[in-house]
Amino acid sequence: MAANGLEIIPSARRMIRSQRDLGYEFAAAVADLIDNSIEAKASTVRVNVDWLGVATTVTIADNGEGMSPEQLREALRFGSERDYDDADLGKFGLGLKTASLSQCLRLTVATRRNPNRADIAAYCWDVEHVEAKNRWEILPVKTTDLPPLALSHLKETTGTVVIWERLDRILGYKYPDGEHARKHLFAVTREMEEHVSMVFHRFLAGEVRGKRLAIYVNENKLVPWDPFARSEKETKALDSNAFPVEGIKGRSAVIVEPFVLPPESKFSSKEAHTRAAGPRKWNMQQGFYIYRADRMIQSGGWCGLRVVDEHRKLSRIAVSFNPKLDEEFEINVPKMRVALPSEIRADIEAWTKPAVKMAEEIYRTKSPSSPPVPPPPAPPPGPGGGTPKPPDDRDFKIPGGGGTSQKSKKRTATAQELDLVADLLIQVADASEVVAVENAIARARMKLEGQF
Ligand SMILES: Nc1ncnc2c1ncn2[C@@H]1O[C@H](COP(=O)(O)OP(=O)(O)OP(=O)(O)O)[C@@H](O)[C@H]1O
Ligand SMILES: [Mg+2]
Numbered sequence: 001m002a003a004n005g006l007e008i009i010p011s012a013r014r015m016i017r018s019q020r021d022l023g024y025e026f027a028a029a030v031a032d033l034i035d036n037s038i039e040a041k042a043s044t045v046r047v048n049v050d051w052l053g054v055a056t057t058v059t060i061a062d063n064g065e066g067m068s069p070e071q072l073r074e075a076l077r078f079g080s081e082r083d084y085d086d087a088d089l090g091k092f093g094l095g096l097k098t099a100s101l102s103q104c105l106r107l108t109v110a111t112r113r114n115p116n117r118a119d120i121a122a123y124c125w126d127v128e129h130v131e132a133k134n135r136w137e138i139l140p141v142k143t144t145d146l147p148p149l150a151l152s153h154l155k156e157t158t159g160t161v162v163i164w165e166r167l168d169r170i171l172g173y174k175y176p177d178g179e180h181a182r183k184h185l186f187a188v189t190r191e192m193e194e195h196v197s198m199v200f201h202r203f204l205a206g207e208v209r210g211k212r213l214a215i216y217v218n219e220n221k222l223v224p225w226d227p228f229a230r231s232e233k234e235t236k237a238l239d240s241n242a243f244p245v246e247g248i249k250g251r252s253a254v255i256v257e258p259f260v261l262p263p264e265s266k267f268s269s270k271e272a273h274t275r276a277a278g279p280r281k282w283n284m285q286q287g288f289y290i291y292r293a294d295r296m297i298q299s300g301g302w303c304g305l306r307v308v309d310e311h312r313k314l315s316r317i318a319v320s321f322n323p324k325l326d327e328e329f330e331i332n333v334p335k336m337r338v339a340l341p342s343e344i345r346a347d348i349e350a351w352t353k354p355a356v357k358m359a360e361e362i363y364r365t366k367s368p369s370s371p372p373v374p375p376p377p378a379p380p381p382g383p384g385g386g387t388p389k390p391p392d393d394r395d396f397k398i399p400g401g402g403g404t405s406q407k408s409k410k411r412t413a414t415a416q417e418l419d420l421v422a423d424l425l426i427q428v429a430d431a432s433e434v435v436a437v438e439n440a441i442a443r444a445r446m447k448l449e450g451q452f
Contacts, residue, residue, distance in 0.1 A: 013134040016101070016127055019078065019094075024102040024334045026170060026188040027195035032099035032335065033060045033162055034200060035089040035295060038211060040064025042159060046216045047196075048149060049189045053177035056185065058103070058164040059149055066113035066158040069121040076109065076123055076138050086322055087293050092333050096162070099334070101127060104164035108141055110150050111160040118155050122146060193217045194279040197225040199296040208294045227289050227299065227316050229276040234262035238355050243344045247325045254325070254341070256348055257318040258355035263366045282313045286359075290338050291320040292331065303340045305349045306356065315359035317352050414448055 024032070030047060037045045042064035050057050067075055074080050080093040100107040110122035122141040129139060143151065150161040170188060171181040196215055197204065203213040204224035215222045229235050238260065242253040267273035278285035280300065286308060290298040300316075302308065319340070321329055328341035340348060 011134065012136045013131045016130045019098050020101045020127070020169075022098050022102060022333050023336070024099050026103055027192040028334055028336050029099035029103050030058075030060065030192050031196055031199050032095040034196065034215065035335075036096055037062035037064050037160070038200075038203060038213060038295075039089050040066070040160065043212065044214045044216070046153070046219075047192075048218055049185065051182055051185055053181075054171070055165075056167050056171060056176075057147065058167065059147065059161060061150065061153045061159065061161040063157040063159040066160055067111040067121070068113050071113070072109060072111050072121050072123060073138070076125060078136070084323070086324055088323060089293055089295055091323065091326060091331065091335075094333055095335075097125065100162065100164055101125065103167055103169050105166035105168055106164070108146070108150075108163040108165070109160065110141065110143075110146050110154060110163070112154045112158050115158050120146070120151075120154050189217070191279070193220075193222060194225070197222045198227070198279060198299060201225050201227075201296070202291070202294045211294075225275070225278065227278060227285065228257075228259040228318065229261050229267075229272070230259075232262055232266075232268060232272065232276070234266040236260040236358065238358070241351050243347050243351075245321075245325055245328055245341050245344055247328050247341075249324045249327070252322045252324045254344060254348075255318070255320040256351055257320075258352050259316050259318070260355050260358045260362065261314045261316060263314065263362055265366065283308060283310060286313045286315055287317065288340075289316060289318050290329075291318065292326070292329070292335070292338070293323055294320070295335075297331070297335055297338050303345075305340070305345065305352075311360045311363045312356050313359070314362055315352070315355045317355060319348070418444055418448065 034045050037060070040062060042062035044063050046059075046061045048057075048059045048061075050059070074082075075096060078094060078097055080096075082090075082093070084090060096109070097107070105127040106124055108122060108124040110120055112118060112120050120143050122143065123138045124141050125138055130137060146161075147163060150163060153159070153161055167185075168176075170185055172184075175181060196217070200213060200215065201224035202208050203211055204215065204222060205226070206212040228237075230237070236259065238258040240255060240257040242255050244251055244253050261276060264270075264273045267276070278299070285300040287300045287302040287306070288298060289296060289300070306312070323331075325341065328343075329338040331338055
């Protein structure tokens with residue numbers, strides 16, 4: 001007979017701190033909350049970032065179904081309980097808490113479920129309170145204490161408002177009112193806008209049946225960013241394929257759709273080309289775009305199947321899977337990175353080869369016909385002279401082609417050496433190191449060409 005178990009409750013004081021460090025960045029944390037809004041059938045999400053020095057707040061308000069007070073209390077539990085469907089974006093019962101507390105010390109959730117009456121329930125997690133009491137205790141929040149923005153939102157509609165206060169991670173503790181903190185907040189807000197436009201592009205463009213979504217950041221409506229520039233006439237969509245995987249939760253197909261984007265000269269406009277570059281620009285955005293239930297988890301990189309290479313920058317591949325295959329894709333709590341299941345890695349590598357080859361050919365054929373690159377003009381004398389070329393306008397030199405100056409010969413030789421080192425590093429890297437190694441190699445290439 002089994003002995004009676006002895007329950008040992010984790011130390012709230014120690015655990016709550018560790019839950020803040022699961023590796024979220026600001027943009028990924030906001031995206032995690034938007035997942036929840038989509039799941040609550042919201043059609044609009046409004047993200048507001050209000051700079052007020054130490055009193056800065058981030059508010060994420062949706063018009064979804066909202067929660068009853070009991071549901072809200074359960075939602076606030078670390079590891080909240082509920083059943084998930086195949087198409088659900090949630091998985092761990094953690095995101096709301098861990099994503100929020102990765103950015104702030106106080107998380108308030110206010111919600112309204114009744115469409116006929118503005119009954120609002122609100123509670124908060126306050127890290128300092130938990131530490132002081134050493135108990136997993138949430139605090140009720142009076143409606144009258146809610147920020148006016150949250151209150152007016154929930155008077156209009158059912159839905160949920162998440163409020164982040166005491167943003168120690170974004171503002172830093174030393175001078176949270178200072179110019180540096182303000183600039184940093186502005187920069188991470190821009191980054192978040194780009195990230196969210198990218199990861200939810202299928203929802204924003206109405207490509208996911210029954211889940212069209214509009215997202216506003218500080219009242220600006222986000223425009224979806226399509227990694228495959230499918231509205232460009234010259235974008236090539238190669239044959240797609242479905243690879244069945246026997247997952248531990250059942251069989252499901254992984255859809256692979258390869259695209260080759262046009263070179264700059266074939267884009268409809270310079271603006272369209274610049275926008276298609278993406279948040280991390282052309283070189284770093286090549287490779288796999290992995291979608292879980294239509295939400296993008298990974299954007300670019302080759303998952304260890306190839307190295308990031310200037311010549312391949314026009315190839316981008318959509319890989320879509322169902323949450324049934326979460327185990328096989330090794331999804332983690334921040335849902336920021338996945339691994340390709342080992343049983344289809346070789347198939348995916350083979351299936352995407354033609355796209356990579358085509359991208360390389362386009363890259364190579366455009367080069368000889370391109371006019372020779374003139375040397376950069378000498379900067380005019382005096383302060384402020386010379387406008388640096390925008391980084392994503394410059395192409396790398398192909399070994400053996402292009403300029404003939406001593407400097408470019410030396411650079412070409414070093415680029416070839418880098419190729420050798422890159423291959424070797426990729427061969428010896430562990431699976432967990434590959435992405436970091438690829439990124440470092442890409443940065444080294446950029447540095448060689450003076451882009452970095
Ligand atoms: N905006 C929202 N509207 C309605 N319900 C919500 C909202 N945000 C969270 N919830 C409820 O709270 C629960 C917990 O959310 P949380 O993000 O912590 O976990 P999850 O979404 O279930 O899983 P994951 O950790 O993978 O995100 C959700 O399952 C959902 O029931
Ligand atoms: Mg969630």
